[in-house]
Amino acid sequence: MFEFTAGDAGVQVTGSAIAEPVTLSWRWLRDHAEDAASRDPDTLQRRVDTFTIDPSATGSVTHTENGFTVSWADGTTTTHSNELLSQVVDDHCRTDWSRSMPDSFSMPRHVELWSSPADGPDEVDIDRFLTADDSLAHGVDQFAKYGYLVLRANSTSPAPDYARAEAFAKRLGYVRETIFGGVWDLKPDLTEHADTAYDTVYLAPHTDGTYSHDAPGAQYFLCVVAAQEGGESLLVDGFAIADELARTEPEVAATLASAPVRGRYIEPGIHLEAERPVFRTDARGELQQVSFNNYDRAPFLLPAEMEERFYAAYGRFAELANEPSRRALVTLTPGDLLIFDNWRTMHGRNAFRGARHYTGAYLNHEDLESKRRVLANR
Ligand SMILES: [Fe+2]
DSSP states (O other), X not given: OOEEEEOSSEEEEEOTTOSSOEEEEHHHHHHTOOSTTTBOTTTOOBOSOGGGOOTTOOEEEEEOSSEEEEEETTSOEEEEEHHHHHHHHHHHHHSOTTSOOOOOOBOOTTOOOOSSGGGSOOOEXXXXXXXXXXXXXXXXXXXXXHSEEEEEOOTTOOOOOHHHHHHHHHHHSOOBOBTTBSSXXXXXXXXXXXXXXXXXXXXEEEOSOTTSTTOOSEEEEEEEEXXXXXXXXXXXXXXXXXXXXXXXXXXXXXXXXXXXEEEEEEETTEEEEEEEOSEEEOTTSBEEEEOOOSTTBOOOOOOHHHHHHHHHHHHHHHHHHTOGGGOEEEOOOTTOEEEEETTTEEEEEOOEESOOEEEEEEEOHHHHHHHHHHHHXX
């Protein structure tokens, strides 16, 4: 269907089905390589570090039966299939890139932005939250303002278990069922789900469900067994980064509010995909959601000029998201619970040792909004 020819700027794609040649830049090719070192062969999650790719690196192309390989100046070789590239180019050529997309946004009201953990929400006693309405109202208000909440167990708290995790969901709304089930157990076990979250390695700040049209509104973890060492949750305010970029680097903010980014999740029998910009706004131009997960980013091809801006903006966002000074580090001991707004607050985890065991679930965003309105109007 297409022919792939190496050129100065990358690999040029031609074919009878497309009016003009399309170029796959060298950087794009490095970011979308399909060999096992670049991409997990089972989940197709990205292994290559997008943000350390040298945009000026070039390679030499050798054609193979199913596509081609690229030999890079640093000695690595990556593989690329006709199948993936054809699908991406076909999709690219079907898109009307001249249509206008929103590129500026305002911040929602009632939001308290934070760029350091010291400016975060009050901690709340978990038993009072589950039984006393004033504590529930205070916790929900803090969650709505700051995008996360830490609930601490006390000496008389019941044992943390599945039933307690379920009771917490019912206090706020109801458990959202997903491919991971309702209330789930999170402990190192790659036999059940091959996702990086079920490993023990460091997880960089991200949001969940970039592959879902309606990503989970919130996620919570109830600590059953703490890690022997490490394993702290790390949180970053995505809205604070959006606000900062809009004020200081408006072109970067505009690119992140307009370039569509696709996410996907693959395991046997499942292939989920969805697409939205990193900063999603509503019809009034108010920021509604930050989505960022480079592990789960699916292949897509932007027009050359937009691709350049996208990689620069996406890399800048990642740089800010990974600044240690922005992180709230949360250490949970058994019985403690952490809930965060998955449409705003990115989460990650330090690497750990030991049988760390959390139980938790997803909640819908509208149910938390509902709870805030109802409690505010008591
Ligand atoms: Fe996650």
